[in-house]
Structure formats: C-alpha cells, structure tokens
Amino acid sequence: MTLHDDTPPFISWTSGATPQRLRWHSEAGNAPPRRVVEADDQIAADAAYKLACEGTGLLWRGDFQNARQLLQALGRRVDRARERSQAKSKARPASPDSPAQAFHHHRQMQAQRARILGMLLIPVDPGFVVPLRRAPALQAACSEAYGTALQGESFAVSLRELQGLIGAHEWRKKGVEIGALGGRIHPWYGVFSPVRGEYVELVAQAPLPSTELAFDIGVGSGVLCAVLARRGVRKIVATDMDPRALACARENLQALGVLPQVTLQEADLFPPGRAPLIVCNPPWLPARPSSPIEHAVYDPDSRMLLGYLNGLAEHLTPQGEGWLIMSDFAEHLGLRAPGMLEEAITRAGLEVVARHDIKPRHGKAIDREDPLHAARSKETTSLYRLRTRASA
Template identity: 60%
Template sequence: MNSPPVVEWTEADAARSARWRSENGAPPPRRIVIADDRTKADDAYKLACEGTALLWRGDFHNARQLLTALARRIDRRPRKTPPADVTQAFHLHRAAQNHRARILGMLLVPLDATHAVPLHRAPDVREACTRAYGPPAQQQPEPAGTDATDATDATDATDATGTLPPVAAVVSLRELLGLIGANEWRKKGVEIPALGGDRIHPHYGVFSPARGEYVDLVAEAPLPTQELAFDIGTGTGVLASVLARRGVRRIVATDQDPRALACARENTERLGVAGQVEVVEADLFPAGRAPLVVCNPPWVPAKPTSPVEHAVYDPGSRMLHGFLGGLADHLTPDGEGWLILSDLAEHLGLRPHDELLDAFAKAGLTVVDRLDITPRHPRARDTSDPLHVARAAEVTSLWRLATTG
C-alpha cells in the first residue's frame, strides 16, 4: 500500500507536517503559508492564484467568509461570450469549474487526531469526517469538563500555554464544507415519489437521486418478469429498491465502490427490501443470467474531478460500452436489458447519436421499445447557464433491449 500523502509547512519557526486529505485526488500543495483573521482577501486571492495554499489558524467563521470572498473575486473576472460551438462551450465550462475548484481549494484547515477542527467557533465535524474518511487512527480523550458536542468550539489556534495543538491532517475548507453538507443530506434523505415518498439516504461520494426522472422511468416501464433482476452500478440502491417495491422477488445489485455498496445495503435495509435485494461487489455484472438487467450508467463521456462525479462523467463511455458489450451474455433468452441514459452528451457534441445505435447492433441487441422523459431540474430552465441550449433539449430514455434473433 502507498503511504498517505503528506503536506509540510513552517509555523512558529518550526517545520511541521501532517497527512493530506483530498477526496477528489488533488495533489498536496507544494507551498503553504499561515493565514488568520488578519489576512486580507486580496492577498489570499493572489497567493492562491500563484499556487500557494493558506493554512487557516484564525476563527472558523472568518475562514468561511474568506472563502466566500475568494469566490467573489473569481466570479468578478470578465466573462467571455460563450462560443457558438456547444462542444467548445462545454470544455470551457469544465475548465472554468476546475479553475474555480483549484483556487478555492487553496484555503486549508487543520484536523486533529479525532477528526475535530482545532479552531475557534468550529462546528463539530467528527461525524461527517468519520463517515467520509473512516474512523480516526487514534482517539484522544475529550478535554475535562467539556461536552463532546462542543469540544471544538472551545479550541483556539493555541492552547492556554501558547503551544500550537497537534495537527493530524490538513483538508481544504471547501472539501470540509462539502463533507458537512453531504452528512446532512445523508441524515435528511431524498424523497422518492416512486417509493411512495419514502427516502433514500445517500452516503458521501455516492450520487444522490435528486434528479428523479430516471427513477420514474424504472417505476413505469412494463416488467418482463418478477422473478429475478440485476441492477448494474446500483449506487444508493434506489433502482433496486423500486424494483423490489414493484414485486420483483430477487434483485442482485452490483457496484465496485465500497461507499456505494455500504449505502445500498443501508437503504435497502431501511426500506424493508433487504430480503429481496442482494448487494454484491462486482465490476458491472454478477455471475449468471437474469430475465431483467437494469443499468443507469454515467451519461457524459468526460473526465470526473471528484468521487460523486463518477456517476455523471465516464471517460470513453467505459461503463456504457461495458454494459452493452456484456448484456447478451447475462440475459436469459427472452429477457430484457433496460438502459437508462440521458442524451445530453449528444446535444453537447460529445457522442454522436449513431454511436449508441451502432453499439446496440455490435452487441447483438435490438430495441424493443423506448420510454422518454424530459428533465424537471432547475438547470434545464436556467437561461444564464452557458450550456442552457443543450440542457433544455435533454431527454432521458429507458431503452428496452433484447438479444437479436
């Protein structure tokens, strides 16, 4: 196993180091300076643009305000007129997103050995960090006379003797806020009309079914069987749960992401369908054949930049072609494969329409029927979005596929 990445910096005339945490795979910053409540936003922005990260040692709420100020300075840059070519507009949009993420990712905060943030007025993030990173390597006792939920609120950059507290890890504030938000969504859950209003609780790094069009398609398509189904790339387990609620007696749900596997198991248990759904680790298909095989692969052939983006972006459409190429070998003779796929990539010029039809033919598949649904999410109506034309034309389809002959 590779050693975890480490960041190094100088503080109070002493060399220091800590583990680098980055769930999107960002490399450790090469240069880190200390920042606190006296740091001006313009100075911080200049340093971040130059590739220098700022390790925050002041008030946590002031760090959040600085992050907002950095975002305003990024947005203040003159915007170029979007090119007429929608594919070029997409690539420029992704480049702008990546630039924004890189600059905002330069504001860092420390974590101690219990996943707490040793800064004044910091919230208790230990549960959120544990769910994303796993249990701390070692637990430290809570300060005497301090309630566990308020332990980090009473901690400042230095203790009563003026000594800097130990730092076990360093993480970008932007990522940490994402962890906090994801943990709240996990607690609250996402209401799914196709499950009668019951909720799916997404784990950190697992794509949330907030865009429910594809779920509605699976809830409405005519079932070819109630005996057995495979759900390929189950994620939160939402489609497997919908099939179970529709009366399918056994569903084998696969994924290769440990977070997704744990998430799907938790959701099927919570929804009372764990007796019907077997969640297994697999790259695409489980062993055997089924009369119904369902897959909702990533729909944009581009490079993801964070764990949750793997549900949307798939370089070279690997999962799509892997599913189609292996489907005939995993269907029973009279079975159906359900491919649920948005055509946004076609409107962005990233995948020709004929490529999908050619892939069907090459895989020995024929189209039995196609069910379509238009998006309901707000971005489809946002005329300020540089990709608005493509998003407004998007259609999500459930392709009912059978083996040729």
Template identity: 60%
Template sequence: MSERQVVGWSEDDGERSARWRSESGAKPPRHIRPADDRMPADAAYKLVCEGTALLWRGDFQGARQLLAALRRRVDRKSAKAGAGPRENFHLQRQAQSRRARLLGMLLVPLDSDAAHGYAVPLRRAPDVREACAEAYGPPESGEETSLVALRELLGLIGAHEWRRKGVPVPALGGDRVHPAYGVFSPVRGEYVDLVARTELPAGELAYDIGTGTGVLSAVLARRGVPRIVATDQDPRALACARANLDRLGASGRVTVVQADLFPAAADAGRASLIVCNPPWLPAKPTSPLEHAVYDPGSRMLRGFLDGLTDHLTADGEGWLILSDLAEHLQLRTREELLGWIGAAGLRVVGREDIRPRHPRAADPDDPLHAARAAEITSLWRLAAR
C-alpha cells in the same frame, strides 16, 4: 479513502508537518502560509493564484467568509463562450477545474484521535465528528493533525446532512433514500420514475448494475420482482445500498454484491431484466467523486451493452437509462449509440422518455442552458436479436 501524504510548512520560526487529506484527489500544495482574520481578501486571492495555500488560524466563520470572497473573485473570470456546444462544455469544465483548484487552497487543520474523534481546532468550528468519520473512516489510534481544504470539509458536512435527512423518492411513496458520502444521490428523480412506470418483463430475476444508493433495486422490489442482484464496485456504494435496502424493507429480495458491471455466474444466473443507469457524459473525471457523472470513453455504457446478451434470458430485456445531454453537447451522436446497440447483438423494442425537472434546465444563466433545456432522459428497452 485518500492515500497518506504529508505536507510541510514554516510557522512560528519552526518547521511543521501534517497529513494531507483530500477525498477529491487534489494534490497536496507545495507552498503553505499561515493566515488569519487580518488577511484581506485581495491579498489572499493573489497568493492562491500564485500557488500558495493558506492555512487558517483564525475564526472558523471568518474562514467561511474568506472562502465566499475568494469565490466571488474566481467567478469574475468566467469561461468565454465557445464556438459550439462541445467547446462550451470543455470551457466550462476548465473553468470548474480552475475554480476547484483555487478555492481548494484555503486550508483548515483537522485533529483526530480514537478517543475523541475528529475536530477542527478553531474558534466557532462546527462538530465534524460524524461527517468526517463517514468520509474518512474512524480515526486511528494516537493523535494526528491533518490539513484539509475548507471547501472539501464543507462538502463533507453537507453530505452528512443529506445522509442524515435522506432524499424523498416519489416512486417509493415518498420514503427516503439516504446517500452516503461519495455515492450519487437520487435527487434528480426522472430516471427513477422511468423504472417505476415501465412495464416489467415476465421473470423471476433482475440485475441492477451500478446500484449506487440501491434506489432502483428498491423500486423493482416494491414492484414485485421476486429476486434482484445489485452490483457495484465502490465499497461505499455497497454499504450504502445495503443500509438503504434494509431500511426500506427490501433486503429480503435484493442481494448486493461487489462486481464491475455484471455479477459472477455463481452469484446469479441469467436475468429476465437487467437495469443500468451509467454516467451520462463521455468525459474524463477530474476527481474520484465525478465518476458518477463522467464515463471516460463510454466504458461503462459499452461494457453494459456488450455484456447484455450473455446475461439475459431468451425473452429478457435490458433497460438502459440514459440522458441525451451528451448528444446536445456534441460529445456523442445518436448514430453512435444505435451503432453500439446493434454491434452488441441487440435491438430496441421500446423507449420511455421524460423531461428533466431540475432547476438548471430552466436557468438561462447556465453556460450549458441550451443543451439542458433540450435534454430528454430515456429508458431504452433492449432485447437480443
């Protein structure tokens, strides 16, 4: 949930204020100007580049059209090619940050009250009650007006559709996993397939570290692991995992607990299998929603490796699921990874590899195409030395 912040602006010869909402962690704009369907796209682009946010008062579909026009203008200033993969990566991230900042300057009002829920008070606006409740929680008592970036609101609506429809998982026989807003979706299924096909070590207990939607716990339960403890530190992920595991009939085998990496000894014990799919890129997230992709300083990766020997049985295995994209982008070397494994008192007893199937791996227009085309996702089987 975003912290309560208030923004102000002038309109109709008076001063107005509203709550600022941003689940992406965007800072509230300093300057806000009302706008409607009469504003040309070039004028709007000039204003947002100068740091003025536009509060839309016209037709909702007109706001979407303006956002698309702004996106085309922002994308014309594409990132320049760098001297190598690492520089290309950082240039792309800078371009993405600028894009998010500028497109986030088109705002819409959001009304809420406990009796009627959330609503966008614009012509032809969609019903946003369920989407906003999933992201923001139920409205508080009393009426309140908020301002939210249209781009973020559309993201909330899209996430609600993902949650409603679910993502089919071949490793679960096509059963669907329903990702909650802000929880990493298993739409890239390679890492799930690795867990589904790798031979299981003998034992009664497994840990699923950073469970997210609970998809890997569900796969392990379907494969017959008697008891699984799934951990996460994000309340949204914990609720999402519990709901998915219950829906998939796996809640009887899986206990979901809140923890930063490993569960407390009182919640479990030593496990014969410990699975972790940490964020794959060692870079700093620029928003709370990026924590599933970026692992600053490889904190989660190294924390998992360093804690394995204290939580594994004598003949147990730790399964580290990791893409080598960071290596192709020159953000981490294979030698560094192997060094961390050895320093943690671990040895590699096997590895399963799989090629990515997502469309970006075959898109020559992607700025990181060369790295994505060479990418391999691996399940590293680790044991104590």
C-alpha cells in the same frame, strides 16, 4: 520529495523559524499545495486571493466562521475575474463556441475555481476535531466520509472539501424523497444522489418482463433496486465496484424493508448467471472525471455503457430485457456522435423493443443563465428496453 504509493502526502511550512509538517488528505484526490503559509483573521481577502491564485495554500489558524466568510470572498473574486474575462471575449469578434467547446470551457472554469478555493486549508486533530475557535462538531460528517482510517490522525483538508462533507452529512440525514417509493433515499458522501427523479419514474412505470429475478448493475444508492423490489421483483442481485456505494445501498434497502429481496455483490458490471431483467443507469457523459467522486457522472470512453451493452446478451435469459437508462445530453453537447448509441446496441447483438422518454424537470433545464442551457433545454432521458436480436 519522492513519495511511494503507500506514503501519505504532507504539507510543509514554517511557523516562526520552525519547520512544520502535517499529513494532507483529499477525498477528491487533489495533490497538496507545494507552498503553504499560515493565515488567520488578520489577512485581507485580496491578499488571500493573490496567494491562492499563485498556488499557495493558506493553513487557517483563526476563527472557523471567519474562514468560511473568507472562502465566500474568494469565490466572489473568482467569479468577478471570470466575468471580466468573458466580457473581453465577447468584445472580440470570434466564431461562437460549439456545444462541446462550451462544455470543456465550462469544466475548465469549474476546475480553476475549485483549485483556487481549495487553497484555504483547515487543520484536523485526532478524533476529527477541528482546533479552531467556533468550529462546529464535525465528527459525524468526517466519520461518514473518511471511515476509521484517519480517526487517529492529524491532517489538513481544504475548507471547500470539508464543507462538501458537511453538506453530504445533511443530505444523508434528510434524504431525498422518492415518489415511486413513498419514502426517502439517504445518499452517502461520494455516492450519486437521485435528485433527478425522472429516471426513477421511468423504471417505476415501464412494464416488467418478469418478477422472478433482476440484476441491478451499478447499484449506487440503491434507489432503482428498491423500486424494482417494491414493484414485486422477488429476487434482485445488485452489483457495484465501490464498497461505499454497496454499504449505502444496504442501509437504504434495509430502511425501506426490501433488503431480504436483494443480494449485494462487489463486482465490475455483471454477476454470474442470467436474468430476465437487467437494469443499468451508467454515467451519462463520456468525459474523463477530474476526481474519484465524479465517476458517478463521467464515463471515460463510455467504458461502463459499452461494457453493459456488450455483456448483456450473454447474461439475459431468452425473451429477457435489458433496461438502459440514458440521457441524450452528451449528444446535444457534441460529446457523443449522433447514432453512436444505436450503433453500439446493434453491434452488441441487441435491438430496442421499446423506448420510454421523459423530459428533465430540474432547475438547470430552465435556467437560461446556465452556460450549458442550449444543450440542457433539448435533453431527453430515455429507458431503452433491449433484447437480443435472436429472441425478439
């Protein structure tokens, strides 16, 4: 079946002898399973795992809580299979993986795990009602992630993605405590959450070149914009390409009482004009995202990083500073060549007038069981204060 761009995808299966069809939706952009069968509480976890590994979607008709338990059982089987594979690999003499190979292998394993677990499907009726026994009320979580576009539709979604919506809804309600703000940021589904507070601290502590005007490039949740406003910057123009991020930032800035200082604009990188301070915290890893939600983490071919650096000089006022917040995690992974960032800064007609460093404090930085621990343990997050070479 050939689908046009404006045609929603569907899953198809047979119930009894009757062909069935249901709209498919995935915020991650995942394609629907090509083959689907109905499943309920009677299916054994091993049988479900075999079908999922074969790429068969399991449209759940049983108890919702039992579906959650089955998903956990599938996850344990995926992890055991990976552990057996790793044990066999270690038993064979071979040269150790480079950091880049370890990273790509880690992502492949994550993608494979996500694909298998994504085969457990949940039906959703109009009004975001899940027609299963013991299903929770998901209207708020679905409305926050999907908006109104799907509200009157019946569709199927993977349980794994649905749980992501539920988790995001809880994060949005609870928020993330930001010490530099003395308050909380409430991230929306699909908007990068400022759980790594060290980069926020850098922006909160670096000396301001001006309090007149600042640009915040890639506003996201609005956390850096809020920090600048709280530090006394009188006017901030904040941009983002994602309408969801702009709405999230607006809500957070309003709650923190600093929205009157901020103008939010949908734009690719810079707004018109010049400013004495331009701040950007681009995605830190120059790899290709596997879903739209990963764009906050992965910057393919360093597009945003290079776009920011190459456009900075023409948007800075004389003696103005561009602040670049970056981690060297990519260098330790072998994804970015040593010296590439410094060369890009020089080619853009810029120079570093100061650099402020901080070590990460999140749990993975000290977790020796993490497959990327060797690189994480060396990571440093930096705020580069940049000026045009002519004005330095």
